[in-house]
Amino acid sequence: MFRIALLMLFRDRAKYAMLVSGLTFCTLLMSQQAGVFCGIMMWTTATLRNISSPVWVVDAKVQQVNEVISLRDIDVQRVRSLPGVAWAVPLFWSIVQARLPDGSFQAIQLTGLDSSSFTGRPAVMLEGRVEDLRLPNSVIVDQVALEKLQRKGIDARIGTTFEINDEEARIVGICHTERSFLGQPYVYTTYERALQYMPAQRKMLAYVLAEPKPNISPQEVVRQVNALPGLRGFDHDSFFRETMIWYIKNTGIPVSFGTVVLMGIIVGIAIAGQTFYLFVHGNLRYLAALKAMGAGTPKLVGMVMLQAFSTGFVGYGLGVGLAALFGNAVLGNGTPPFYMPWQVPVFVGVVIALICCFSAAIGVAKVARLEAAVVFK
Amino acid sequence: MNTSEPAVVCRDVVKTYGKGEMAVRALKGVNLEARFGELLMIVGPSGCGKTTLLSVICGTLRVDSGTIELFGQTISSMPERELTAFRARNVGFIFQQFNLVPTLTARENVSIPRLLTGASYAAAQQDAGTMLAQVGLAGREESFPSQMSGGQQQRVAISRAMIHQPRLVICDEPTASLDAAAGRRAMDLLRESARHQDRCVIVVTHDSRIFDYADRIVEMDDGLVNVSQTAPDYLRDHPYSHSQPKNHA
Numbered sequence: 001m002f003r004i005a006l007l008m009l010f011r012d013r014a015k016y017a018m019l020v021s022g023l024t025f026c027t028l029l030m031s032q033q034a035g036v037f038c039g040i041m042m043w044t045t046a047t048l049r050n051i052s053s054p055v056w057v058v059d060a061k062v063q064q065v066n067e068v069i070s071l072r073d074i075d076v077q078r079v080r081s082l083p084g085v086a087w088a089v090p091l092f093w094s095i096v097q098a099r100l101p102d103g104s105f106q107a108i109q110l111t112g113l114d115s116s117s118f119t120g121r122p123a124v125m126l127e128g129r130v131e132d133l134r135l136p137n138s139v140i141v142d143q144v145a146l147e148k149l150q151r152k153g154i155d156a157r158i159g160t161t162f163e164i165n166d167e168e169a170r171i172v173g174i175c176h177t178e179r180s181f182l183g184q185p186y187v188y189t190t191y192e193r194a195l196q197y198m199p200a201q202r203k204m205l206a207y208v209l210a211e212p213k214p215n216i217s218p219q220e221v222v223r224q225v226n227a228l229p230g231l232r233g234f235d236h237d238s239f240f241r242e243t244m245i246w247y248i249k250n251t252g253i254p255v256s257f258g259t260v261v262l263m264g265i266i267v268g269i270a271i272a273g274q275t276f277y278l279f280v281h282g283n284l285r286y287l288a289a290l291k292a293m294g295a296g297t298p299k300l301v302g303m304v305m306l307q308a309f310s311t312g313f314v315g316y317g318l319g320v321g322l323a324a325l326f327g328n329a330v331l332g333n334g335t336p337p338f339y340m341p342w343q344v345p346v347f348v349g350v351v352i353a354l355i356c357c358f359s360a361a362i363g364v365a366k367v368a369r370l371e372a373a374v375v376f377k
Numbered sequence: 378m379n380t381s382e383p384a385v386v387c388r389d390v391v392k393t394y395g396k397g398e399m400a401v402r403a404l405k406g407v408n409l410e411a412r413f414g415e416l417l418m419i420v421g422p423s424g425c426g427k428t429t430l431l432s433v434i435c436g437t438l439r440v441d442s443g444t445i446e447l448f449g450q451t452i453s454s455m456p457e458r459e460l461t462a463f464r465a466r467n468v469g470f471i472f473q474q475f476n477l478v479p480t481l482t483a484r485e486n487v488s489i490p491r492l493l494t495g496a497s498y499a500a501a502q503q504d505a506g507t508m509l510a511q512v513g514l515a516g517r518e519e520s521f522p523s524q525m526s527g528g529q530q531q532r533v534a535i536s537r538a539m540i541h542q543p544r545l546v547i548c549d550e551p552t553a554s555l556d557a558a559a560g561r562r563a564m565d566l567l568r569e570s571a572r573h574q575d576r577c578v579i580v581v582t583h584d585s586r587i588f589d590y591a592d593r594i595v596e597m598d599d600g601l602v603n604v605s606q607t608a609p610d611y612l613r614d615h616p617y618s619h620s621q622p623k624n625h626a
Contacts, residue, residue, distance in 0.1 A: 001492050004478075004485065011480035289476040292437050294465020294493045296458060372437035375472055376428045376549050 001295065005303035006310060008283060015279045019272055019311045020318065026268025026355065027319020027348055030261050032326050034344045037257040039337025044247045045240050046180035051091065051111065051120035053209035054218045056239050057225050060232045064246035065239055066181065068093060070203035071231070078228055079208045084221045088210040089114035092194040095184060099163040101154055108145070108187045109180065110164065112194025119209050122188060128158055128173025133190050137161075140173035145185030164197040179337070181247075268355045272315075273362055276308060280363035284370065292372040300367045308360035309353075316352045320345050383446075384545060384577035385411040385434055390443035392429050403429040405600035406443070413544075416571040416578045416590060418608075421597035427581045428549060430597065434579065435468050435547045436460045448544055465493045469538030471567075473550035475530045477522040483509055483533045484518040490541040508536040512566060528559030535566050546570065548580040552587055564590045588612060 009016055042049075047065050048056075057079050059069035079088040092112030097105045113120050113133070121130045122140065132138055141156070149156040161170045169187070177186045189197070195204055210233075212221045218235035225233030234242065248254045280287075287300055295303075327338040392404040403426045411417040419427045432438035433445055436452045445453040447467065452460055469490065477486045484505045491501035506518050512532040522530050531551065538546050548567065552560030564587050571578040571592075580591070588594060594611040596604035606614065 001489075003498055004481065004489065004492065007485060008478060008480050283478075285474075286476060286478045289470070289472065289478075290489065290493075291461075292435070292464070292470055293490055294461055294463075294468070296461040299493075373432040375437070375470070375476055376432055 001290075001299055001303060002306050005306050008286075009279070009307040009310065012279060012282075015275055015282070016311070018275045019279070020315045022271030022275060023268060023312055023315025023352060023355070024318040024322065026264045026272070027316050027352055028322045028326075029264030029267065029319075030348045030351060031320050031323030031340065031344060033257050033260045033264065034347065035323060035327055035338045035340040036336055037253065038339040038341060038344065040181065040253060041244045041247065042339045043179055043181040043337050045243050046178040047093070047109075048236065048240050048243065050122065050177045050180075050186060051209070052123065052236075053091075053120060054212060054236055055085075055210040055221045055225070056234045056236070057088070057208035057210060058206075058232055058234070060230050062232060064243040066243070067246075068206045070201070071205040071208065072203055073205055075205060075231060076208050078231065079210050079225065082210075082221065082224045082228075084212050084216040084224050086211045086213045087117075088208050089117055089119045090191050090205050091120055091207040091209050092191050092198075092204065093206040094194075094198060095182070096164055096198065098169070098187070099166075100149065100152065101160070101162060102152060104152060106145075106148060107184045108164075109182070109184045110194055110197060111186055111188050112191035113188060114209075115190035115192060122175035122177060122186075124176040126174045126176055128171075130173065130188075132172035133188065133193075135170075135172055137168045137170050137193070138172040138189065139169045140175050140188040141171055142175050142177040142186045144177065144179060144183075145187065146174060148185060165199065167197050169197070179335070265351055265355070268352070269358055272311070272355050272359045276311070276359035277362045277366075279307070280304060280366055284366060285375065287367055288370050288372055288375045291370060292375050297368055297370075300370075301364050304363040304367055305360045308356045308363065312352050312356035312359075316349060319352075320348065382413050383410045384413045384415075384448060385409070385579065386444075386446040387430070387434065388444045388446075390430070390433060390445065391441045392426075392433055392438065393441050403600055404433070404440075407597075407600070407602055409595060409602055409605070411577045411579055411593075413575055413577050414571065415592045416568055416580065418588060418591035418594045419579065419581045419597060420583070420585075420588070420594055421603075423583075425597040426600040427597055431547055431549060431579065431581050435470070435545070436464055465490070466541070467544050469541070469543035469546040471531075471534050471538045471546065471548040471551050473553050475522070475534040475554070477530055477533055477537075479522050482519045482521055483514060483525070483536075486522070486533055487536045487540055490537060490543075494541050504540055505536070508540045509533070512536050526559070527555050528562060531555055531559065531563045532566065535563060535570075539570055542576075544576045546576060546578045548578065548582075550582055550584070551580060552582065552584045557586065560584065560587060 059071055062069055076088055076090050079085055094110055095107055096110050098108045099105055118130050146156050158171055161168050210221060212218055222233035222235050225231050291300060327340055330336055330338050387407050387409040390404050390407040394401045394403055407430060419430060421427055433440050440453050444451055484502055487505035487508055488501035491504055509518050512535055514532055551563055555563060567578055568590050589608060589612060591608040593607050595602055
């Protein structure tokens with residue numbers, strides 16, 4: 001009888017198409033928006049993913065990675081003096097204006113690496129070598145910088161120069177980085193040269209990157225850092241988590257995307273629930289006939305449940321597939337952000353299953369109340 | 378065929394719809410017997426309780442008091458689940474509007490009672506094809522109800538009612554939606570089914586043109602059985618209640 005139930009569903013093409021398209025749209029809306037939301041959250045942690053370090057040391061008031069309160073130079077020594085620290089290096093990071101060859105300006109994220117170890121170096125070099133940062137006035141730019149320059153008609157390549165605070169910066173390498181929430185390109189140079197590019201200030205150190213000694217966990221080093229006055233330590237994972245939580249708590253992003261996801265759920269419930277109600281209502285006479293012929297209520301309920309969930313399954317599959325296609329298309333461009341961890345399809349699947357339960361419940365309620373004798377009326 | 382044994386026995390059956398001042402007593406103590414091999418027609422004016430009686434006989438409606446026995450088993454006190462399974466095995470239905478599922482082919486519609494009695498899908502489809510051939514619908518197995526005439530749809534409905542070899546066939550106005558020729562064809566099939574198999578066929582009808590197909594006619598009025606006679610006696614005693622007899626075997 002379950003095969004009969006599916007045939008009844010599939011051959012009622014108009015309602016089936018309506019049901020599937022409703023659930024597909026609902027799934028697509030939720031998956032795509034959740035994917036973009038996760039992508040934005042990933043953007044907020046781009047610095048953490050572009051600059052790899054097991055332990056980050058910042059000012060005690062810092063709550064997330066994109067918030068910089070400068071440290072004193074001596075703080076590097078303070079971290080190095082901790083018993084659990086194998087080594088610690090300074091990292092400069094600031095947003096500055098770069099003057100391009102055509103005279104226009106572009107904000108960049110200037111990142112100054114320790115010149116001896118290049119700790120925090122870009123993970124993927126597309127052209128050139130990180131070691132070339134030891135050359136005079138040299139910088140490494142990322143692919144975002146190239147895109148922005150190309151949009152301005154500037155054919156940037158190794159050897160191209162631009163200015164930071166009237167100081168020459170010559171491109172010696174091109175790297176690939178994760179795009180950041182702020183959208184400015186990453187420009188890497190050495191720590192000392194970054195200080196030269198910037199107007200002198202009393203405190204210019206943004207982060208201290210530290211490595212625990214063998215057999216010492218990053219969490220233990222963080223505990224030791226937190227015991228120092230004025231400093232706060234994060235291991236990579238906790239900094240990542242705290243950054244995302246900060247954006248969730250302090251920006252309207254979750255509300256904005258949550259509203260769209262909620263609308264997806266409402267649209268799904270409205271379309272699927274209403275159409276499925278019409279489908280069951282339209283078949284009520286035949287279901288009553290089946291009941292008269294000896295199909296018990298549990299069997300009819302099973303048929304209705306199967307119809308609801310098979311529709312949900314198809315709609316979910318199409319919706320997630322379309323969301324994946326969207327993601328695949330935009331990942332090449334880099335914008336809008338898109339990241340679909342496994343939790344997104346699972347969450348959407350659970351929501352679709354609940355919508356199917358709701359739709360089925362409407363049908364089941366009608367079937368359960370159905371009197372077989374109505375077929376004679 | 379054993380025409381002496383009662384297939385259906387109704388004793389003092391009472392059924393009331395609604396409560397209080399709105400209560401309508403549809404059956405007021407009906408006593409009735411239908412035998413194996415018999416085609417019993419229940420006739421009477423609208424609202425006399427024919428359909429209610431049909432519903433309680435097949436167990437789709439519960440009686441308020443009295444008993445219904447089918448093939449020696451009292452169904453009026455049978456638990457719902459047991460009654461549903463009993464109905465699936467023993468009762469075939471033919472409805473006034475056919476009630477063929479429009480999104481299923483003739484073959485699929487006919488196969489439903491076999492599926493309900495546990496047959497595999499393939500076996501049920503095969504049996505359905507055989508049944509359709511027996512009613513002259515070979516070649517129309519894959520047609521949908523909307524692609525068939527009213528007469529053809531009723532033959533599909535008859536096939537569906539007979540495919541699982543039920544001992545009781547319940548027919549509610551089987552010719553009401555058919556023209557005279559299609560109605561006679563349908564009644565021929567039902568008559569043949571009642572005569573040649575060990576079963577009882579009960580037909581509720583307004584259509585006086587088919588009275589002469591009955592072995593016995595029960596006339597109801599105001600929730601009670603008024604008359605129960607063999608068809609020839611009924612037609613003799615009620616000459617104005619039917620048209621000219623049909624020429625049938």
